[in-house]
Amino acid sequence: MVKVVAKTGNEAMAEAMRQINPDVVAAYPITPATEIVMIFAKYVADGLVDTEYVAVESEHSAMSACVGASAAGGRVMTGTSSQGLALMYEILPIVSSLRLPIVMCDVNRAISGPINIHCDHSDTMAAQDFGWVQIFSENSQEAYDSLIQAIRIAEDPRLQLPTMVTTDGFIISHCMDKIELLDDADVQKFIGGERKAATRLLDIDKPVTLGLIDLQDYYFEHRVQVAEAMRGAKKIILEVADEFAEKFGRKYGLIEGYQLDDAEHVIVALGSTCGTTKVVVDELRAKGIKAGLLKIRVFRPFPAEEIAAALSKAKTVAVLDRSDTWSAQGGHVFTEVRSGMFDQKAKPKMINYIYGLGGREINLELIRQVYTDLQNIEKQPLVQYLGVRE
Amino acid sequence: MANLKELSKKQEPLTGGHRLCPGCGASIVVRQVLLASKDPVVVVSATGCLEVSTTIFPYSAWKVPFLHNAFENAAATMSGVEAYYQYLKRKGKTSQHINFVAFGGDGGTYDIGFQSLSGAMERGHDLTYVCYNNQAYMNTGIQRSSATPKGANTTTEPAGKVKQGKTMNRKDLTEIMVAHNIPYVAQATVGNWADLTRKAEKAFSIRGPKFMNVLQPCRLGWAYKPEETGVIGRIAAETCFWPLYEVENGVYKITKPREKKPITEFLKTQERFRHLFKPGNEKIIEDIQAEVDQRWQSLLAKEAMTAKAAK
Ligand SMILES: Cc1ncc(C[n+]2csc(CCOP(=O)(O)OP(=O)(O)O)c2C)c(N)n1
Numbered sequence: 001m002v003k004v005v006a007k008t009g010n011e012a013m014a015e016a017m018r019q020i021n022p023d024v025v026a027a028y029p030i031t032p033a034t035e036i037v038m039i040f041a042k043y044v045a046d047g048l049v050d051t052e053y054v055a056v057e058s059e060h061s062a063m064s065a066c067v068g069a070s071a072a073g074g075r076v077m078t079g080t081s082s083q084g085l086a087l088m089y090e091i092l093p094i095v096s097s098l099r100l101p102i103v104m105c106d107v108n109r110a111i112s113g114p115i116n117i118h119c120d121h122s123d124t125m126a127a128q129d130f131g132w133v134q135i136f137s138e139n140s141q142e143a144y145d146s147l148i149q150a151i152r153i154a155e156d157p158r159l160q161l162p163t164m165v166t167t168d169g170f171i172i173s174h175c176m177d178k179i180e181l182l183d184d185a186d187v188q189k190f191i192g193g194e195r196k197a198a199t200r201l202l203d204i205d206k207p208v209t210l211g212l213i214d215l216q217d218y219y220f221e222h223r224v225q226v227a228e229a230m231r232g233a234k235k236i237i238l239e240v241a242d243e244f245a246e247k248f249g250r251k252y253g254l255i256e257g258y259q260l261d262d263a264e265h266v267i268v269a270l271g272s273t274c275g276t277t278k279v280v281v282d283e284l285r286a287k288g289i290k291a292g293l294l295k296i297r298v299f300r301p302f303p304a305e306e307i308a309a310a311l312s313k314a315k316t317v318a319v320l321d322r323s324d325t326w327s328a329q330g331g332h333v334f335t336e337v338r339s340g341m342f343d344q345k346a347k348p349k350m351i352n353y354i355y356g357l358g359g360r361e362i363n364l365e366l367i368r369q370v371y372t373d374l375q376n377i378e379k380q381p382l383v384q385y386l387g388v389r390e
Numbered sequence: 391m392a393n394l395k396e397l398s399k400k401q402e403p404l405t406g407g408h409r410l411c412p413g414c415g416a417s418i419v420v421r422q423v424l425l426a427s428k429d430p431v432v433v434v435s436a437t438g439c440l441e442v443s444t445t446i447f448p449y450s451a452w453k454v455p456f457l458h459n460a461f462e463n464a465a466a467t468m469s470g471v472e473a474y475y476q477y478l479k480r481k482g483k484t485s486q487h488i489n490f491v492a493f494g495g496d497g498g499t500y501d502i503g504f505q506s507l508s509g510a511m512e513r514g515h516d517l518t519y520v521c522y523n524n525q526a527y528m529n530t531g532i533q534r535s536s537a538t539p540k541g542a543n544t545t546t547e548p549a550g551k552v553k554q555g556k557t558m559n560r561k562d563l564t565e566i567m568v569a570h571n572i573p574y575v576a577q578a579t580v581g582n583w584a585d586l587t588r589k590a591e592k593a594f595s596i597r598g599p600k601f602m603n604v605l606q607p608c609r610l611g612w613a614y615k616p617e618e619t620g621v622i623g624r625i626a627a628e629t630c631f632w633p634l635y636e637v638e639n640g641v642y643k644i645t646k647p648r649e650k651k652p653i654t655e656f657l658k659t660q661e662r663f664r665h666l667f668k669p670g671n672e673k674i675i676e677d678i679q680a681e682v683d684q685r686w687q688s689l690l691a692k693e694a695m696t697a698k699a700a701k
Contacts, residue, residue, distance in 0.1 A: 023477050026470055052477040054469055057509030061466035064506065067459050068434065068470025074477065076470075094459060201455045201471060202478070204430040204488065209450035211458035213442045 003181045009172035012140040012179050013079065013105045013165075014039035016147040018049055019187035022103075023074035023195070026054035026065035031117045032169040033081035033107035040079075059084040063091040063102075070100035071210055073200035075151070078102065081169060082109035085123045089130070095162045096131025096226050098210060101154030101195070102162040104132075105147065108271065108322075109169040110358040118359020119169035121270065122323040124299075125332040131226045133163040133233055134300040136270040140177040142297075143167045145250055148182070151191045152240045157198070159229055159236050168272040170359065182248060190247065230301045237298055254303035256295040257310055259285055263292025265374040266311060266348070268337055269320040270296050273355075273362050280367040291371050296333065304340030311341060314348040316374040320386070322356045330354070330383040349377045355386035362387065391588050397425050401453060403433075408451035409443040413616025415580035415606035415623065416440045419522045420493060422583055423602070424454065426590035429487045434468040436498030437461035439529045440522060462502035465510035465519055468492040472515045489594050490517040496537035497527040500563050511570045511599045518593045518600040521563070524608035532611040536561040539631075540681065541674045542662045544611075549665040554674055559681050567601040568637045574598075576636040579605040581623025585634055585645060592636070605632040613661030622659050629656040630686040635693075641700045642693040650686070653679045 007015065013036045017025070025044075027037040044053040052069075056062045062078050070076040080088065085106055095102055110116040111123050124134060133153060137143035146165045154163040167173050182190075199208050214222055234254060245251035258274075259281050260266065267277050274295040284291035294310055294317075296303070311317055319338075321331020329335060334352035341347050353370060356362045366387050373380050403424035410417050416439055424431050432455045435441040441458045444451040459467040468490050478484040494503055499521040507519060526544050527533040534544040540559045543549040547556045567575045574596045576589040586604065593600040607622040609615070614622060626632035627645075631653060634645040654675060657663040666674050 024470060024473050026473070050477070050481060052473040052480075054473045054513065056466060056469070057505060057512070061463060061469070061506050061509055064459055064463035064466035065470030065473065068457065068467040068472075069474040070470070071457050072432075072471045072474040074474035076474075090460060091463070201432060201457050202475060202484075202488070204432075204455065204486070207453060207455045209445055209452045209456045211456075212445035212447040212450060213458075214447045218447045 005179060005181055006176050007140055007179050008174050008176055009137070009140040009143050009167040010035035010107070010174065011039060012144040013147055013167070014043070015181065016144045017077055018043045019182070019184050020077070020148065020151055020191060021049045021188070022051055022077040024052045024054065024066070024069035024076045025078060026056050026062045026069065026076070027078045028056055028059045028062045028080070028084060030059070030081045030084040032109060032173045033079050033084065033105065035173070036079040036105050036107070059087040060091065063088040063095070066102045067091060067095055067098065067100060070102050071098060071201045073195070073197040073202055075155070075195040076102045077104065079105035079107070081107040082111055082123045085127060086111060089127060092127055092130035092132060092162070094211070097222060099160040099229070100162060101160050103147070103150045103154050104162070104164040106164045106166045107169045107173045108166050116358040117169070119171050120322045120357045120359065122357070124164070124166050125323040128300055128332065131161060131230065132300060133161055133237070133298070135163065135165045135298055136296065137165060137167045137172060138272060138274045138295065140167070140172055141179045141250070142252070143172060144179055144181070145244065145252065148187055148190060149240045149244055149252070153233070153237055155195055156236045159233055160198070161226070161229055161233065166271070171272045186247070190244070233301045234298070234303060252297060254298040255306050255310060256297060258293040258295065260292040260294055260310060262290055264290040264315040265371055266292045266294055266314040266317045267320060267367070267370060268294045268296065268307070268317060268333065270299065270333065271322070273320060273322070276362060276364060277367050280364055280371060284371055289371070302336050302340070304336065307337055308340045308344050311348055312344055312346060316377045317348045317350045318370045318374055319350065319352050320370070321352060321354050324354050324357070334383070351377060351380050352383045353386040354383065360387050391584070391591060392426070397587070400425050403431065403452070403454045404444065405451050405453060409446060410439065411610050411616070413609040413619045414439070415524065415608065415619045416522045418580050418619070419520065419586070419604045419606055422586045423491065423520055423590040426587045427489045427594050429489050429594070430454070431489045431491050432471060433457070434459070434464050434471065434492045436464035436494035436503055437529070438495035438498055440493055440495065442529060461498050463506045464492040464494045464498060464503060466506040468517045469510045469513065469515045472517050492517060492519045494519070494521055495528065496521060496523040496525055497535045499523070500536045500561055508570065511567065511572050511601065514598055516597050516599070518602065520602045520604060522604055522606045524606045524611055525560070526608070526611050528608050528611045537563065540678055541666050543665060544662070554665055554671055562685070564603045567603070571640070572599045572601060574600040574636070574638055576602045577632065578602060578634060579623040579627050579632050580607060581620035582627060582634065589636055592638070611662065614659055618659065625651070625656045625659060629653050630682055631656045633686060633689055635689060641696045642689065644689060644693050653682050
């Protein structure tokens with residue numbers, strides 16, 4: 001039975017966590033993710049979940065405790081943002097190399113400095129190389145649905161890689177939205193009961209040594225194993241999404257096209273900005289302009305072929321990046337999308353906009369501006385800043 | 391307490407053939423602590439000599455479950471392991487008792503891992519944290535730590551023409567752990583197996599967070615002959631450079647040496663202090679002696695005070 005409720009992104013994620021009922025949660029508060037673990041802590045206090053909640057003294061310890069609990073055999077979750085995620089960076093690649101299917105809610109927030117609590121994607125993007133599956137959400141519903149799917153994705157025996165689901169700080173995390181909740185029992189059935197870990201530190205009779213030192217003769221092979229698993233992740237993510245669609249009617253992919261099939265001018269974006277862009281696409285379509293949107297839902301593994309195929313017929317493409325690489329070559333998404341297009345015979349002309357850093361507003365007017373620019377693309381620089389004061 | 395004969399019949403938790411230096415005290419600490427457990431143990435280790443020398447893939451010297459995560463987070467990592475175990479127990483999925491033991495060097499415990507250790511102790515996890523304390527970062531080549539004593543020669547505070555090794559006194563982590571009000575804190579040393587084993591047994595018999603600070607002479611970093619590790623550990627206790635004591639629920643109990651020897655007896659056994667015996671450095675030795683005396687007096691006072699309070 002579907003229940004329609006009004007929830008913020010944080011509430012939606014906490015609700016999904018309640019329904020998942022993980023074995024261990026270790027977390028540390030940081031705006032704008034604090035609420036998720038706060039609401040969840042109340043669920044623990046009220047006995048609504050069976051979870052062992054470890055209120056650690058830092059995010060570094062949160063992720064470290066998650067490693068311990070997950071290596072021991074548990075289903076483990078956490079949530080964080082920005083500096084909190086940054087404090088976890090040291091441990092994130094250890095998680096993936098140990099093949100621990102920890103699931104994390106990351107509420108996207110700008111990285112210091114200067115300190116800023118509002119949304120951009122610089123925290124998640126800086127973590128892109130650590131072997132975590134990364135799924136972005138356009139709204140609370142997607143965050144909720146993706147978090148439930150993340151358990152299945154991460155724990156799939158073929159993958160066993162940690163997975164993070166992100167929302168845009170404040171824009172999604174704190175804004176009330178209509179969402180359809182699943183039944184508790186349906187969630188439990190979908191995630192499939194307890195985690196079945198292949199190796200468990202707590203297996204006293206079969207002692208394992210985990211986290212060994214790898215020298216020149218094995219490290220490389222172990223890193224390649226993570227890469228290979230990640231390469232196979234797309235298939236698993238889609239299988240899980242298909243099953244979710246079959247059971248609950250909401251369909252997700254690695255990417256999503258909006259008015260994309262015959263689009264001449266396309267914006268590529270992630271997260272909540274996609275919702276804003278859809279409004280402008282509708283406006284332009286009403287005027288007969290062939291505008292379209294390509295939303296990237298899964299950023300790791302990067303769906304390069306799918307994106308290349310989806311963009312192959314476009315004339316012009318603007319990639320919107322809510323983070324900068326400081327490479328003087330454009331943002332994270334831009335460089336990946338452009339690289340993905342290299343082998344296409346017919347390539348659209350492509351430009352990049354860095355926008356919305358530190359929560360700077362991205363509104364309909366700015367998105368309209370991008371589509372106008374796309375219609376005069378010859379006059380545009382390769383990389384520009386959207387909505388920044390001169 | 392188990393006697394040597396009984397201990398020798400138990401299955402070794404850590405096999406020989408690991409790559410620690412000959413004469414290394416770290417493996418002695420591990421074996422003596424783990425052999426004291428009558429229940430199964432699960433081990434987490436911080437990055438350091440112990441971990442890198444016992445787990446070179448595809449080999450492992452560990453006969454018990456072992457997890458290494460990173461340098462500064464052994465306590466936090468073990469918190470997670472223990473949390474999941476508590477979950478299993480609460481859900482009735484296990485009834486077997488397990489002793490959770492985290493090992494860290496002084497660097498991974500006193501310095502970079504201090505926060506993680508303090509957090510885990512405050513949260514009250516049922517685990518025993520054992521610091522194998524060789525008073526420097528040995529794994530990266532004998533750099534000073536906050537456990538390094540004044541005057542010691544290290545590669546980041548070397549003895550030179552105008553500086554004579556470490557200028558500051560050591561941090562007293564054992565006392566900081568006592569201030570956490572945890573049920574059991576102990577100081578022991580390699581070379582005193584009966585004392586160490588008894589303290590480990592005691593730790594394992596108590597539920598909640600336990601901390602053991604075990605002085606571990608390091609033949610590489612302290613520079614002495616490999617066969618002298620145990621002897622030097624004992625001299626550390628006899629000079630009260632490393633008093634043997636335990637604090638159970640706030641009550642101090644000191645194992646006093648028959649006769650308190652001068653600190654020079656300890657200093658002269660090792661290369662790291664050799665420069666202190668050059669003319670002009672008398673004052674440093676005096677300072678070290680003064681520090682040892684002051685700490686010893688304060689310890690005796692604490693014992694007297696808490697014994698009275700306990701009665
Ligand atoms: C974050 C981080 N910083 C630095 C290091 C390098 N490092 C590895 S072991 C070590 C020193 C370990 O010293 P200690 O904890 O005293 O143990 P020991 O080497 O004496 O066994 C250092 C500095 C690291 N692994 N991680």
